[in-house]
Every structure is written in structure tokens, then in C-alpha cells.
């Protein structure tokens with residue numbers, strides 16, 4: 001899966017978790033928390049959906065790697081491939 | 083090893099069912115066992131003629147209208163994937179803390195304008211102190227699942243005395259009343275972080291009621307649980323729990339034996355430990371002493387529209403007659419109920435309540451009074467005494483409402499109202515004990531909480547009142563937080579090793 005596709009998957013998950021947020025103007029290098037009203041419970045849901053939908057596991061010590069869209073893509077792309 | 087389920091949940095109270103939804107959402111095989119014929123626990127309802135009567139619910143707390151930001155309720159619904167609109171919530175227009183010395187009116191947050199005006203009127207010197215309390219609570223971070231919270235217990239009374247230093251002591255009493263009666267398992271005080279949670283839930287966010295009452299929430303929660311593939315067994319009482327050789331739990335119930343790796347219980351701490359060891363007393367936490375009677379009566383609206391005053395307009399009235407202070411404690415020995423204070427609720431006064439639970443020409447009043455469990459336990463042994471006591475509760479409840487209305491300038495006679503009652507019902511602590519199974523009918527659970535949900539047993543967790551979050555919204559949050567922590571997160575740390 002290409003980095004662009006991984007980005008798309010992450011955005012889809014966020015849209016599913018937070019249906020009332022506007023995701024069209026998300027900046028890739030700014031923390032998601034700063035742009036959206038996401039709290040730690042929502043981040044747990046991103047992790048949960050990654051496992052359920054894409055069989056991708058994110059251990060708790062790696063949660064900080066999901067901070068921005070860029071870091072998500074960097075961290076998740078190799079996981080999507082393997 | 084072949085286990086029947088990953089997680090078994092004891093009790094489908096509000097916390098049990100949300101723990102079930104979250105666990106099932108994460109892909110676990112979940113079994114939810116409930117002894118009653120419907121989910122909801124202390125919050126339930128029944129039908130009588132064309133009326134739907136809510137049993138527990140006066141109001142949801144933690145409500146903010148979507149255009150004013152996100153209250154805790156919005157976040158909880160998001161976690162459960164329930165659309166906020168689907169609850170069809172109506173806000174309260176206003177509620178009232180009514181003492182003999184005066185009243186304070188408050189509306190929903192996030193601003194506390196109405197409340198502040200009331201404070202200014204009654205305590206002109208203390209407005210700044212009140213606002214500094216509001217700021218303290220706004221900035222107070224509550225760590226949800228935090229074991230340290232239990233070790234760091236602070237008395238809200240003492241903390242408030244510091245924050246409000248120099249203020250009229252009556253202000254403190256008036257602020258404590260709603261927070262105590264909506265959420266404390268301690269007598270006359272509560273833990274400071276619990277106070278912060280309640281203050282936010284009631285005053286910075288606020289009250290709302292779903293169209294059609296609690297049934298709407300119950301239906302939505304049940305549907306979500308089943309949609310996520312959860313298994314529900316109603317009329318299934320858990321009789322005992324044993325730990326198997328491989329550390330699995332075996333749950334013996336009236337509908338068979340089931341095994342699972344984890345058990346989450348919302349039945350209470352002591353109540354759950356007793357399922358494991360009959361003599362769980364060394365582990366027993368102080369039995370909660372706070373319980374209530376609840377009288378519900380339906381009147382024709384015309385009965386209360388009098389003297390050009392219109393109908394009572396508040397949704398919830400925290401009514402107190404003791405001079406200078408509010409007593410939040412079990413009534414003294416040999417006293418069934420405390421008739422000097424009451425929580426009076428007018429559920430039809432919520433805005434946008436298009437679909438009423440009763441015919442439109444009627445009105446419901448609910449009155450909760452502090453009650454003495456031990457006394458009711460004795461009473462119920464002689465049927466005639468018990469029935470007489472219920473009648474007494476109804477009478478006293480009506481009289482309290484009339485005394486409240488008198489404060490509002492409306493005088494009605496007892497007989498006038500009593501004769502017009504179309505329907506009434508009285509719940510006693512014994513009803514609550516029998517229905518929910520809680521020791522001492524302690525509505526907010528035992529005095530000591532397990533804030534991280536852990537128990538002396540491995541893979542057995544508590545959610546709901548004895549974890550420490552109470553009320554409908556608190557319980558829902560508790561179930562979510564416990565499932566997030568121990569079913570979803572811990573599972574991930576395991577698989578990552």
C-alpha cells in the first residue's frame with residue numbers, strides 16, 4: 001500500500017470515529033489533537049479500528065507515533081505492507 | 083484452552099452494557115448476564131395504561147447543546163457510536179436550589195450566568211469567590227482510571243472552605259446539596275475529585291432528558307450491543323464465580339456455566355466478592371448508607387395551574403428546610419425517611435419534550451427522600467407495616483411538594499391534591515435492594531471506591547458505582563473506561579510482546 005493510500009485509510013478511520021468533524025482541511029504536519037477534538041479515548045479507537053479493519057497492531061508505547069498524519073503514515077506504511 | 087468467551091460481564095446496568103459494547107467493538111467475544119428481564123439496572127421503566135413510568139431517571143447530567151461545545155455526554159456517545167441526535171435530548175429550562183434562607187437558580191453551562199446572578203443576589207459579597215471556584219473546577223483535571231486518586235482522597239468540604247475562604251457558609255451548603263445528592267456514597271461530604279466531576283456535570287455542563295424517557299437510551303444501548311455481536315442473557319442471575327486452574331473464570335448462573343478470561347462486574351464490589359467467597363467480609367468495603375424512597379405521582383395539569391402563577395417551571399428542585407445546612411445522611415434509627423429535604427423533579431418541564439411519556443393533559447412529579455435501609459428491612463417483614471409505610475412516604479412526599487410550592491407563592495391544600503392523583507407509585511429502599519441486588523440498597527455504592535477498577539482478584543474488574551463514577555452518564559463512562567483499559571489496551575500490550 002502506498003503512503004498516500006495509508007493516509008487515506010487513516011482519514012477514513014477518523015471520519016468513522018468522529019463523524020461530526022470536518023476533515024477536508026487537515027494539515028499533515030500538525031498534531032491531530034490540535035486540529036480536531038480528539039482525546040486519548042479517540043486515539044484508542046484509531047488503534048482499535050486499525051486492528052479490526054486492517055489487522056495492524058499498534059502497541060501502547062507507539063501511540064505517540066500517531067500524533068500527526070505524517071507520523072501516522074511514516075509509522076504505519078511498513079506495517080500495512082508486512 | 084477453549085474458553086466460551088473472552089469477557090463475561092455481570093449485570094447490565096448502564097456501566098455493564100457500555101463495557102459490553104466497547105469490548106464487543108474491539109472484536110472480543112462478550113457475554114452480558116443480567117438477572118432482570120430488561121437491561122438498564124437502576125434506570126429502568128415500566129408501562130401502566132398509556133403511561134411509561136421511568137424508575138430511576140430524573141435527568142441526564144453532562145449535557146451541552148452541540149453548538150456550545152462538547153460535554154462528557156457527547157464524548158461518551160461518540161465512543162459508543164451512538165448519534166447524539168438519536169437521544170433527542172431536551173434541556174432543562176432551569177433548576178433550583180431552595181433553602182429556607184433563599185433560592186439559587188441555575189441553567190445549563192458552559193457559562194454560569196444564571197447561576198452567578200443568583201449568587202450575586204443572595205451572597206452579594208461572594209460573587210468573586212464563587213467565580214474563582216468555577217475557574218478552579220474548569221481547570222481541574224480528573225484522571226479517569228487512576229489508582230492514586232484513591233490514596234489521595236481529600237474532603238470536598240475542607241477544600242471548598244479553602245477555595246471559598248471568607249464566604250458565607252450557607253453558600254457552601256447550597257453548592258454541596260446537588261453534588262451530594264446526585265453522586266456521593268459518603269455521608270455529608272464527598273471526595274474532592276468527585277465534587278469536581280459533579281460540579282462540572284451539573285453546573286458547567288447540565289441537565290437534559292431524552293424524548294420518551296430512559297427507554298430511548300436503553301433501546302439504543304441494547305441495539306448497539308447486539309449489533310456489535312455481543313451475547314445477552316436476560317433473567318440470568320450469576321450465582322457464583324470460581325477461578326479455574328489455568329486462571330480462567332468460571333461463571334455459574336441460573337442459565338448454565340460459562341468460562342472466560344476476564345470478568346467485569348457492575349454488581350458492586352462486596353456483592354461481586356461474595357460470589358467468589360461467601361465470607362468475603364475481610365475484603366468488604368464500608369457498606370454505603372445512602373438510599374432513597376421515591377414517590378411518583380401523576381396529576382392533571384389543571385390541578386397545579388393556580389393563582390395566575392402557571393405551572394412550576396423548574397425541572398429539578400433541591401429542596402431543604404433545615405436552617406443553615408443540608409443533611410445528607412441516613413435518617414436516624416427508627417426513622418423511615420428524612421422529611422426535611424427532598425429532590426423534587428418535574429420531568430415534563432424539559433424543553434422540546436415533544437413526545438411525552440404520559441397524556442399531554444397530565445403532569446408527573448417525582449420526589450426522592452433520604453431513607454434508612456435498616457429500618458425498611460425490618461418493616462418489610464410485616465406486610466401491613468410495609469404498606470402503611472409506603473402510604474406514609476406518599477403523603478409526606480406530597481406535603482413536601484406543597485411546602486415547596488408555598489415558597490413559590492402557590493398555596494394548595496393537601497386533600498385537594500391528594501384527591502386528584504391519577505396514578506401513583508412508591509419505591510422503597512427494599513424495592514431497590516430487591517431489584518438491583520445492592521447491599522443496603524446503596525444507590526451510589528459502597529463508601530470506598532476502586533478508582534482503577536481493580537479487585538483483589540486477577541482479571542476481575544469493577545465498573546459502575548463501586549469503581550466510582552455514578553449517575554447515568556458517570557456509569558456509562560465507567561464501563562467505557564474500564565473496557566478501554568483492561569479489555570482493549572492491555573490486550574494490545576500482550577500481543578505486542
Ligand SMILES: Cc1cc2nc3c(=O)[nH]c(=O)nc-3n(C[C@H](O)[C@H](O)[C@H](O)COP(=O)(O)OP(=O)(O)OC[C@H]3O[C@@H](n4cnc5c(N)ncnc54)[C@H](O)[C@@H]3O)c2cc1C
Nearest residue numbers: 093095096097117123124140141320349546547553554557
Ligand atoms: C430512584 C433513583 C433515581 C436516580 N436518578 C438519577 C438521575 O436522575 N440521574 C442520574 O444520573 N442518576 C440517577 N440515579 C443513579 C443511577 O441510576 C446510578 O448511579 C447508575 O444507574 C448506576 O449504574 P451501575 O451500572 O453502576 O449499576 P446498576 O444500575 O446498579 O446495575 C447493576 C446491575 O447488575 C445486575 N446484577 C446484580 N447482581 C447480579 C447477579 N448476581 N447476576 C446478574 N445480574 C446482577 C442488577 O440487576 C443491575 O441490573 C438514580 C438512582 C435511583 C435509585
